[in-house]
Amino acid sequence: MAKGLPEKCRKCAMLSAEQAQVLHGKEGDNCWNPGVCYSRRSYVRHRDRINQTRSRKRKEGRLEQISVEFEPLSQLVYGVLVVYRKAGADTPVHAIAAEIWQGQEKIAIVPAVHCGGLVPSQVHTYVGKMLSVLEKRYGIRKFASQTRLDPDLCPLHPCPLKA
Known part of the structure; x- marks a missing residue:
């Protein structure tokens, strides 16, 4: 089972990038990592749509394709x-x-x-x-x-x- 995102990251994703860098950057708690945070914040904001698309693709992949010879x-x-x-x-x-x-x-x-x-x-x-x-x-x-x-x-x- 995949581990969930920390609550801190979920709350951070709802802030603008500038606000998040001030709060979690060098002046804040120093957990801001530009190599990870941009993509993680994007994923958190769009995860419902991303997961829905993945689910739909999985279901379509399992559909049987029926060819009809006529x-x-x-x-x-x-x-x-x-x-x-x-x-x-x-x-x-x-x-x-x-x-x-x-x-x-x-x-x-x-x-x-x-x-x-x-x-x-x-x-x-x-x-x-x-x-x-x-x-x-x-x-x-x-x-x-x-x-x-x-x-x-x-x-x-x-x-x-x-x-």
Whole structure:
């Protein structure tokens, strides 16, 4: 069993560091040790939170992880549309790409293309052509989801934003 902290240290931890050094330093009872006292005082002030975090981690470590094998999930092929644009409703689309997934594994990509100079109807037309190619190759008629990424993450070089 771990020994508890002395009552003196518990009371000292509630004081400011300056007050504690005056009370327990050279002018006081001379028990102040800078190598120990700073961390001990911090631990005393935050021990409830620290112990709660430790307890939660111990409990999580004992939880059983159950994997569920579901054949249709591993065979499912779907597409994710990746749109590079700033946050906001009226911001222009910087670039478009797509990812093709089978289960939890990425099996193909449609490389990003810049959309600078394209009007929205042209962007929609390009996405439609992308879907027609994906339908022929993978049977994907529509994208399962859309991911918006910041244009600063655009993978294309040269890129007007990085010039």
